[in-house]
Amino acid sequence: MGEPGTKEILSLDQLEAVSGLRTGRKHILSILVENKPGVLTRIAGLFARRGFNIDTLAVGPTDDDTVSRITLTLDGAVHPIDQVTKQLHKLVNVLKIRDLEPGETLARELALFKVSADGSSRAEVMQICEIFRAKVVDVTKRSVVVEVTGTCDKVDAFEALVRPFGLIEMARTGEIAISRGRSET
Amino acid sequence: MRAVDALMECLKAEGVDVVFGLPGGANLPTYDAFYDAGIRHILVRHEAGGGHAAEGYAKATGRVGVSLATSGPGATNLITPITDAMMDSVPVVFITGQVRTELLGTDGFQEADTIGITMPVVKHSFMIQHPLELPRTIHEAFHLARTGRPGPVVVDIPQDLSRADIPYEPVDDIHLPGYQPTTEGNQKQIKLAAKALANSRRPVIYAGGGVVSANAAGELTELATADRFPVTCTVMGLGAFPGTHEQWLGMLGMHGTRTANYAMDEADLIVAIGARFDDRITGKLSEFAPRAKFIHIDIDPAEISKNVPAHIPIVGDAKNILPRLTAEYRALEADPARLEEWWTRVHKWQERHPLTYTDSTDSEIKPQYMIEALYEATRGDAIVVSDVGQHQMWTAQRYHFARPRRWINSGGLGTMGFGLPAAMGAQVGCPDDTVVCVAGDGSVQMNMQELATCAEEKIPIKVFIMNNGYLGMVRQWQELFWDKRYSQVEMGQYPDFVKLADAYGATGLRLTDKTTLVADMRDALALEGPVLVDVRVTREENTYPMIAPGQAARDMVG
Numbered sequence: 232m233g234e235p236g237t238k239e240i241l242s243l244d245q246l247e248a249v250s251g252l253r254t255g256r257k258h259i260l261s262i263l264v265e266n267k268p269g270v271l272t273r274i275a276g277l278f279a280r281r282g283f284n285i286d287t288l289a290v291g292p293t294d295d296d297t298v299s300r301i302t303l304t305l306d307g308a309v310h311p312i313d314q315v316t317k318q319l320h321k322l323v324n325v326l327k328i329r330d331l332e333p334g335e336t337l338a339r340e341l342a343l344f345k346v347s348a349d350g351s352s353r354a355e356v357m358q359i360c361e362i363f364r365a366k367v368v369d370v371t372k373r374s375v376v377v378e379v380t381g382t383c384d385k386v387d388a389f390e391a392l393v394r395p396f397g398l399i400e401m402a403r404t405g406e407i408a409i410s411r412g413r414s415e416t
Numbered sequence: 417m418r419a420v421d422a423l424m425e426c427l428k429a430e431g432v433d434v435v436f437g438l439p440g441g442a443n444l445p446t447y448d449a450f451y452d453a454g455i456r457h458i459l460v461r462h463e464a465g466g467g468h469a470a471e472g473y474a475k476a477t478g479r480v481g482v483s484l485a486t487s488g489p490g491a492t493n494l495i496t497p498i499t500d501a502m503m504d505s506v507p508v509v510f511i512t513g514q515v516r517t518e519l520l521g522t523d524g525f526q527e528a529d530t531i532g533i534t535m536p537v538v539k540h541s542f543m544i545q546h547p548l549e550l551p552r553t554i555h556e557a558f559h560l561a562r563t564g565r566p567g568p569v570v571v572d573i574p575q576d577l578s579r580a581d582i583p584y585e586p587v588d589d590i591h592l593p594g595y596q597p598t599t600e601g602n603q604k605q606i607k608l609a610a611k612a613l614a615n616s617r618r619p620v621i622y623a624g625g626g627v628v629s630a631n632a633a634g635e636l637t638e639l640a641t642a643d644r645f646p647v648t649c650t651v652m653g654l655g656a657f658p659g660t661h662e663q664w665l666g667m668l669g670m671h672g673t674r675t676a677n678y679a680m681d682e683a684d685l686i687v688a689i690g691a692r693f694d695d696r697i698t699g700k701l702s703e704f705a706p707r708a709k710f711i712h713i714d715i716d717p718a719e720i721s722k723n724v725p726a727h728i729p730i731v732g733d734a735k736n737i738l739p740r741l742t743a744e745y746r747a748l749e750a751d752p753a754r755l756e757e758w759w760t761r762v763h764k765w766q767e768r769h770p771l772t773y774t775d776s777t778d779s780e781i782k783p784q785y786m787i788e789a790l791y792e793a794t795r796g797d798a799i800v801v802s803d804v805g806q807h808q809m810w811t812a813q814r815y816h817f818a819r820p821r822r823w824i825n826s827g828g829l830g831t832m833g834f835g836l837p838a839a840m841g842a843q844v845g846c847p848d849d850t851v852v853c854v855a856g857d858g859s860v861q862m863n864m865q866e867l868a869t870c871a872e873e874k875i876p877i878k879v880f881i882m883n884n885g886y887l888g889m890v891r892q893w894q895e896l897f898w899d900k901r902y903s904q905v906e907m908g909q910y911p912d913f914v915k916l917a918d919a920y921g922a923t924g925l926r927l928t929d930k931t932t933l934v935a936d937m938r939d940a941l942a943l944e945g946p947v948l949v950d951v952r953v954t955r956e957e958n959t960y961p962m963i964a965p966g967q968a969a970r971d972m973v974g
Contacts, residue, residue: 248725317718
């Protein structure tokens with residue numbers, strides 16, 4: 232094979248293309264941006280006009296008050312992830328993008344569930360809460376509100392279990408994520 | 417000093433020698449500063465005219481254009497030029513006035529969310545939140561406009577902040593931590609590309625507007641002549657390689673030459689430089705250049721593998737990469753004879769499929785001939801600014817541009833009304849050159865009001881209207897694909913362009929005779945001041961050849 236260091240000719244047949252990658256899995260992008268007005272709009276607008284669908288999005292401050300962190304998830308089966316990151320890099324206010332590897336990432340989400348629960352079912356609901364280490368944060372004669380934190384899968388599982396009781400409403404934050412180990416995300 | 421006076425100092429520090437604009441309530445302070453700032457300001461008759469003029473100026477000179485407008489409707493009138501500059505990567509700074517800060521978000525008089533509206537179509541934008549920010553922001557705006565992949569930058573200045581008194585000191589540092597364009601190409605990739613070139617038997621160099629933006633036409637010619645590489649350019653890249661050169665294939669794409677499109681179709685290696693595989697070039701993507709591998713050299717990494725997967729991507733500035741690629745290639749001492757078979761094939765195409773049309777047998781002027789006559793009358797050396805439509809394609813096909821920045825058009829957005837004001841801007845930037853505008857009878861009217869600006873400011877552009885009484889390109893598509901159902905394409909008989917020119921303080925002429933056309937054009941070109949020439953051409957002619965929509969490049973018609 233024609234290694235760059237030699238004068239050997241390179242057969243064109245041996246050239247592999249680098250095409251738009253559709254990985255088929257969910258991607259968590261952790262994006263550091265300048266904390267300036269309108270930056271979130273720029274990112275959301277970019278996704279909208281390029282046809283990239285954001286599944287979840289969470290934004291908040293970092294230890295540096297001039298920098299915010301946006302954590303967003305998107306479906307890699309539908310969108311070419313390399314185009315997404317390249318287009319994001321073009322935004323002047325974007326400082327750093329990490330496509331977090333599932334194995335090296337800690338991801339957590341917070342959810343609040345308002346569940347129908349009267350005298351007869353409350354105990355069962357609370358048992359499920361205990362198993363999931365969820366907290367009951369509100370209780371009335373006919374309902375409870377439960378706070379759950381954990382991975383996306385854990386929250387999904389909790390939701391599936393409480394639905395049969397009657398899920399009045401729910402609110403989820405979308406995941407935030409940080410890399411395992413000592414080095415920065 | 418007032419923030420607006422600091423603005424004047426910043427513009428001067430950036431080397432701005434002319435701006436195009438129109439004052440209003442929200443930018444009265446700015447205009448007060450212009451009154452004795454010593455920077456040339458050209459008052460236009462429509463903000464869009466000013467915006468396109470700034471584009472034409474930037475395209476002709478390679479410098480950053482500056483366009484001003486007031487708040488509200490002034491700013492929204494700039495949306496088209498801003499979008500045009502975005503699509504064609506033109507370095508322009510648009511400075512807009514904005515209502516006083518306490519009125520923001522209240523639907524105030526002449527208030528519009530300029531930053532919000534233009535967000536999708538700018539390279540970047542700034543809203544001044546504090547007057548002290550203004551000087552640094554202006555320098556950041558210019559830096560963003562001219563570096564990396566050039567593009568439009570909007571700076572929105574609320575009126576009250578613009579009047580504030582600030583201490584001013586020249587700014588020599590800018591703070592854009594998230595902006596680091598790559599200029600230097602990766603050496604390994606360059607070596608790889610050189611080796612691939614050395615091994616290719618059917619290479620084509622496909623150069624686009626990026627070569628012109630990089631001022632790398634000379635470097636492109638060096639690479640192309642390091643061996644006998646066939647060269648084609650996009651409509652944005654015309655002039656980056658001499659159109660009279662022996663290795664020139666003609667423009668490629670929807671209305672490119674058959675030779676160029678066939679060469680791309682049969683190539684084994686395509687070297688894309690400063691081009692982005694736009695749909696006008698590729699036709700049906702799945703059938704585009706099926707036998708080729710791609711080397712893609714571009715300063716914007718997002719373009720690489722966006723439409724067409726790149727086998728050897730090289731991110732960086734063409735001016736930096738091309739000479740290194742040429743040197744690496746030369747060192748390999750490839751055998752030039754390996755390209756002979758390819759050239760035999762190319763020459764056959766050139767012989768069999770030249771650009772043709774059926775000329776008239778009487779004095780009727782065919783539109784294709786009009787361009788040939790213009791080429792002759794200008795000795796192929798004018799700056800030609802085109803509007804959008806059939807005339808644009810005929811000019812691109814038949815005016816053989818020898819050097820870059822002589823051909824200026826709206827390619828990506830295809831904005832009708834671009835030509836006349838852009839020609840005005842080009843002439844302002846290049847006062848010693850002949851600047852010719854080729855327009856259609858439809859497009860020329862869209863920013864006709866700038867003819868008055870040309871008369872007042874003594875900007876002697878020569879506008880040649882290819883007048884066929886139709887919106888020609890739309891009519892052509894209706895003929896070819898919509899059963900000749902000519903819906904809303906008849907332009908009618910008004911205005912009388914000669915009378916209109918006179919009313920605008922320009923010289924108006926009407927040409928109808930093919931036999932004296934070249935001489936008549938020469939006479940028009942020699943006149944003082946702005947000239948509007950109404951050239952009556954055949955009503956229905958089609959721009960050929962053509963890659964029909966959704967078709968493969970090898971199945972051209974016409």
